[in-house]
Amino acid sequence: MKKMIGKLMAVTLVVAMMCGLVACGGNEDAKKEEKKAEKIVLGTSADYPPFEFIVLDENKKQQYAGIDISLAKQIAEDMDAELEISNMNFDSLIAALQKGEVDMVISGVEKDGKREKVVDFSEAYYTDLPPMILIKADKKDTYTSAKSLEGKTIAAQSGTTKADIVNEEFKKSKLLALTSVTDIVNNLAYDKCDAVILDGAVAQQYAQENEDMVIADIALGEEAPYYVAVQKGDPKGILEDINKTIQNAKEKKLVDQWIDEADAKADEAVE
């Protein structure tokens, strides 16, 4: 009889424990229901170290890294949403945003009149160095002024403000507009173009990685702030949250931390 009571108690205990577990599970479900946006889709062009690029992790799996990716992750985390990254050519980003295929674009994007007509911008989260011209090291003494590049081919990424600079300020040079910065830098490596115009920090990054490339001593334009772009009119109501994250990241010096992390990884960029 004693044994029976013992068994009964044990069963009761197990049942009680199971009930406890079930109750716990119920709480978890309730928590999930409180979450607001489930997922936020980032549009970016991951060919732009140190802002967005691809590295291989220890399992040789491709991972996105860079200052803009860190910002996107922080925005998603603050919104308690999952981040999905959609990598595409830079010149497809604004259209993808307009169509609602992505929720936000973070890709070293500057403001310009054309873009302001079709999308809305956050506050600036970073201010880059002025644009720079990347050339072959052995041409350092040849290309010393805009004039010295007359008749030469200058490459820039399609749909960027850098392609606009070639069109507007280097009227006597030829523009080679390509969709991928990786291809552009390869074109310079194989002398398919004479110079490349890039945002300052990006030009420096490629010069650092490629021994035979340097920054030309030609001053260009002004430093350019970067912004997060969202759909015109912010139909998804995410701009306020994005601005809050940006303000907080600036105050807490998170941006500086992201820059250091990106600099440490950018040399390993596979794209």
Ligand code: ARG
């Ligand atoms: N800052 C330039 C622009 O706004 C170029 C940005 C290119 N970004 C990139 N991820 N490839 O047009």
